Amino acid sequence: MGTHTDRRIITTADAPPPAGTYSQAVCTGGLVHVAGQTPRLPDGTRLNSAPFESQARQTLANVEAIARAAGSSLAEAAFCTVYLTDVEQRGIVDSIWGEFVGAAAPARAMVQSNLPGFSIEVTAVLPCRCA
Incomplete structure (x- = not known):
């Protein structure tokens, strides 16, 4: 197994913590790969019963918070x-x-999915400028 010297884990308290064994995002090769974000508040509270517009807005706010951390x-x-x-x-x-x-x-790609408990999930690839 090789080393990951150019690989940096991105975390922020402004987005929900991972719900499993993964990172909020990883910066490598000058790009940050944001893990799938769902409609959860930064404290992890799920908004799965909120109207779709609220779910979409929170999901994109989570991606934005992680992008800013990078x-x-x-x-x-x-x-x-x-x-x-x-x-x-x-x-x-x-x-x-x-x-x-x-x-x-x-x-962007939009994919129909059978998401468990949510109506939307978003992933992103962005430039990484973390120090």
């Missing part, structure tokens, strides 16, 4: 994947998405 932002993302239990809600995602990325929208 010295980046969601607006600088190269690629994001959005997992939805109901792809008909993509219009709501798009309207909220614009608040976070503005006109500099990253490449």
Whole structure:
């Protein structure tokens, strides 16, 4: 097994802690790979019964918080994947998405998924500028 000298774990208290054995994000090769974020508050409280718009907004706020911890932002993302239990809600995602990325929208995929307990999950790949 090789060493991971260029690999840095990114953590922030401004996003929920991992719900399993994974990191919030990992910076390697100049990129930060943000793990799937769901609608949870930074203290871990699940918003699975909240309206979809609230779930989407919190999920993107979590990705943004982790991006900032890496010295980046969601607006600088190269690629994001959005997992939805109901792809008909993509219009709501798009309207909220614009608040976070503005006109500099990253490449993105939307995937219908059978998420357990949530309506949305988002992953991202962004530039890493952590010190």
